[in-house]
Amino acid sequence: MPENVQPQQVTAAQDLIAGGIAGSCSVIVGHPFDTYKVMLQTSAHSAPKKSLTISKLYRGMIPPLASAGVVNALIFSSFGESSRLWDDYFCPEEGSSHMNEKDATLVRSA
Numbered sequence: 001m002p003e004n005v006q007p008q009q010v011t012a013a014q015d016l017i018a019g020g021i022a023g024s025c026s027v028i029v030g031h032p033f034d035t036y037k038v039m040l041q042t043s044a045h046s047a048p049k050k051s052l053t054i055s056k057l058y059r060g061m062i063p064p065l066a067s068a069g070v071v072n073a074l075i076f077s078s079f080g081e082s083s084r085l086w087d088d089y090f091c092p093e094e095g096s097s098h099m100n101e102k103d104a105t106l107v108r109s110a
Contacts, residue, residue, distance in 0.1 A: 012080065012081055016073045019072040019077060020073040021069075023073065026072070027061065027065045031065075032058060035056070035059065
């Protein structure tokens with residue numbers, strides 16, 4: 001990157017969008033595995049029926065999809081905003097980095 005170009009700061013709206021996409025992707029990828037696990041646990045000591053289709057694996061995905069998107073959007077945006085506040089308060093000089101993992105754990109556990 002050239003020296004005179006300053007990196008753009010991420011906004012809260014971008015954090016919300018990124019969190020919503022991340023939460024949705026995690027459900028889209030993980031829900032079929034969870035559904036198959038439940039089918040195995042509830043079957044009578046035998047493998048699930050051979051008529052297992054993609055649509056059956058994704059059945060009931062809408063509520064977790066909606067909630068995971070909202071929850072992750074809130075988590076991403078609150079972490080992003082708190083790290084920006086941290087940088088503004090403790091590292092007011094230009095080019096400051098976001099809080100490190102130890103500081104993030106301290107803030108999250110409070």
